[in-house]
Amino acid sequence: MSSLPNSGEFLGHPKGLFLLFGTEMWERFGYYGMRAILVLYLVAITQDGGFGWSNADALSLYGTFTMAVYLTPLFGGWLADNVLGQRKAIIIGGILMAAGHFIMGVPHAAVAGMEENVFYLGLALLCIGNGLFKPNISTMVGDLYQEGDKRRDGAFTIFYMGINLGGALGPLAAGGVAALFNWQAGFIVAGIGMVISVIMQLVLSKKYLGDIGVVPAAKLSAAQSSTGKKEPLTNVEKDRIKVIFTMSVFSIIFWMGFEQAGGLMNIFANDYTNRMLMGFEVPASWFQSLNSIFIIIFAPLVAMIWLKLDKREPNSPVKFAIALVFLALGFLTMMLALITEGSGEGTMQISMMWLVLFYLFHTLGELCLSPIGLSMVSKLAPLRLASLLMGIWFLCTAIANKIAGLVGSFIGEGHEAVNNAMGIFIGLGATALLSATAMYLLSDKLVDWMHGAEGQHEPHTQEHILAEELEVAAIKQ
Incomplete structure (x- = not known):
């Protein structure tokens, strides 16, 4: 000890x-x-x-x-x-x-x-x-x-x-x-x-x-290790593992879109955004700070909203669906930017405010989804499989990051990049909306498979919920 x-x-x-x-x-x-x-x-x-x-x-x-x-x-x-x-x-x-x-x-x-x-x-x-x-x-x-x-x-x-x-x-x-x-x-x-x-x-x-x-x-735990025989998984445990796998797969869709931030959107900020502000050119890299800044600002507000909703607070699968809607809204913002300010030229420059809105929507989505991940695995995983299933969650996040890089790479160069970017934004936005719909339709079944674990033994206080919202950092690490 x-x-x-x-x-x-x-x-x-x-x-x-x-x-x-x-x-x-x-x-x-x-x-x-x-x-x-x-x-x-x-x-x-x-x-x-x-x-x-x-x-x-x-x-x-x-x-x-x-x-x-x-x-x-x-x-x-x-x-x-x-x-x-x-x-x-x-x-x-x-x-x-x-x-x-x-x-x-x-x-x-x-x-x-x-x-x-x-x-x-x-x-x-x-x-x-x-x-x-x-x-x-x-x-x-x-x-x-x-x-x-x-x-x-x-x-x-x-x-x-x-x-x-x-x-x-x-x-x-x-x-x-x-x-x-x-x-x-x-x-x-x-x-x-x-x-x-x-x-x-x-x-x-x-x-x-x-x-x-x-x-x-x-x-430290060697003295407490069990020497008994391994018990087979119960039907309740099998159902809960189904929930973990299902939501882990859906998380790939979210992170695939969200992780465009450091890659595709970094290039978009550098090449296709008017970054002049009062005679000063804002470095493209500075937009990477927006997500963390928005988390600090909005995590307490999201926590207060969940607290106010009390018994009407959405269950975890519905929060996943809401997160995917926010993800789609972020890409819709960029589609509107290209439609309203795009010239079809490779030299196009959009307003910085479109990027600010993009990161705001994606951060709100992150605050609806990310705190659920680790909490979900810890609540639902059988103790003897907890580390393995946590590894599955992170494996899906790793897969999402690789797919994000591959999707972003289709932007191409120069003249064609603007048109390709529109295609990427449409594809990611549509995928997010379809996934949100599917998750919402599955939500009742997933809650049934949790067998009462949803919301069990969790103090419903503003401090506790705020801690959960800020656990986005546990994923981002």
Whole structure:
């Protein structure tokens, strides 16, 4: 059993919470700062310090990279649980990610002839480091509190606010520096954020976290492991697993559209959006901050709406359907932008407000869907299959990211890109609406298959619901 030193409290919570808050905030600052400029760097012409790749090649790589971001935690979580312990995994992962950022920041002139090989090395280190870091930091938050401590929901609310604060600041800082100096400088800024995260853990964790996360979880639970025979799945468990699989598959549709943000929409912001504001050209990468900013603003409002609805609050499958409608509205917004402001020319420039509306609708959709995912698996999965089924959820998210890159890659180049973008927006919007309809029609059956698990044993307070809305960060990590 982990013990926590009496290091005092801040704002009614253990000070260790704010150490984890800062550690995760700076890691997300680095990751989202790097992600905001990644595709733009790949498509930038070599004279501007980029690789000069086609949109299709850049978006395909982006899809592969973000897919790996969701796959590697499956292995990193196992290593932490069985070999390293959470704290070592976080520190090793953080060091690898910092190295990845800095390697991507090496000037091309310093590695002439090997630029792409060095770049791939940086990405590989980011993927491996993310796998060690990502699945472990959030679980340590819960370990700060004894079972039944009512402060736990509030702690996760604070923690997830930190994640979104990092997600908002990273693109602004890395994107701003990249626009002012060069792409490599932007990656270095991301690396600096990751270094701050690692230093905080190395210097402060012993004082504020005690031995939490030091011993691998498998060793801690070995004494409590069951030696009995495995029981076959009951009919109730089989039905609940059906729900998990069904909603996981539908989540692919949502994330396939939502994850156009860092790829296709990044290129659209850069090439086809009028970004002049009072004589200042807004960096395309800055639009990547909108999602996190909107989460911070609207998560409390969504929580209040669910609280006001009380018994009329939609069930989880209906919330999934609502999320898919918001996804479709985002693409409808871009279709209207092309219709009202499009000239059919490759040089078309739409207003920035269309992009702001696009990200607003998609964030509202995220707030309806993302909190359900982890909660759904934890409520419905048989205990002996919980990790496997959680892995299925993340596997579907990984698949969605790869498909998102492939879909976005159809935008093409120059003149044809505008027409192709309209086709992509129509296709994704229509798919989202059809999926929303199907999910709504299935909702009653899915609730029946949950066998009473929907809403069971959950405190219906504003603080609890706000914590759920902010758990979008648990997916985004």
